[in-house]
Amino acid sequence: MAINSNCILEISPTHRLQWEEAQQKHVILYPEGMVELNQSSTEILKLCDGARKLQGIVLELEQKFETTGLEKDVSEFLGIALENGWIRQLSS
């Protein structure tokens, strides 16, 4: 699913993003299920905080990792996250 750049993104209210000590990684929890996240997925999803849109998330990541050209990868990953129901789009 394509991300609407006018929408604010947040973790779905039916889901929870959480650090798991035993697994040494972040996971997304939802009814009777769990997805284990790698580090880059975690960094992206943490920024789906109900305040930022796609552009804001990309900017923040590019600054943090001192790089450019992340938009395509970030947008693709968020599209998958949206399709799986991990995040939702709020019209601003």
Add this chain to the structure above:
Amino acid sequence: MAGSDNSQASISKPRWLLAELTYACPLQCPYCSNPVGFAQHKNELSTDDWLRVLSEARQMGAVQLGFSGGEPLVRKDLAILVKHARELGYYSNLITSGYNFGENKIAELKQAGLDHIQISVQASSEDLSDFLAGTHSHAQKREVAQRVKEYNYPMVLNVVIHRKNIHQMQDIIEMAIDLGADYLELANTQYYGWAHLNRDQLLPTREQFEQAEAIAHRYQDRMKGKMKIYYVVPDFYEDRPKACMNGWGTTFLTIAPDGAALPCHSARELPGLEFPNVRDFSVRDIWENSEAFNKFRGFGWMKEPCRSCPEKTKDFGGCRCQAFLLTGDMTATDPVCGLSPNHSKIEEAIESSVATQRRAIEKPLVFRNPKNSQALAPKL
């Protein structure tokens, strides 16, 4: 603990804890997965025992937690356990019939930090639903479902599918849409416990199952992004066994109402296995060192055709309980597998259920209640 010979480095940690709080239940569903002899196991764990079990399992890495039963709402200390679970960082799922689930309780559990509610529904129509449940319950389930949504819980409706309700597939899905379910679990009956006992009356024919499956798949596509439909296949019509429990003692830990620790909720029906009790041992000791949890770990216990089969790493030889129930040998290949020398047992079960269906007077269903449990237990 005695019986330990596994190298502990190779043992994965539990991720799923199923807390069966009680065997008491106001419903009497004839396909209940509780052991047929449940009424023999009294002496429920105390609140303090459960609090300790939750802490110990969480420390080992369990993160998904199911409060189940019986009917977990029967336990007066449910909110205390839910609160503790939330503080420990579990994602907690309440698996309930919804019976007598009033607004006060729904609000109290929300406050305590319950993450999700799964309500069982027996059928789409009131008369059939109440017949299967053995209790007048359908109408209030609909009310409870609406209330659960009002309190912003994610809601799963779970419908066990069998010959008595499979013709309602479309109506069942429409009902779930109507009630605003976030997820719908269409679970073809797995034939353990009471369902095994009633298999001749419950197992659908291949035609019935294929028609229903086509309807479910059509709705899966149509509802994409709105309601997630999980479709649990009936393994009697598969050619390969399910990877039961993701492998014995790898992921799932069930604690029965009396404190018995089980690698799966049906394991209690396996004879000769002694299941350790959380009153006597820590969760870690049980998971790592008990004979029962080590019994079917790895591949060393397997017989042919599993032992030399390349698919053993995918399905772990299927289900131990099913192997036992159908062949009398819990180390045999799950007879669902087309490669099993006992695969004909599946065909026989299907034929037997078809024959039952053709009879003018069907055998009555045996309902799950303490009276029937007591009567059947000595014969097990």
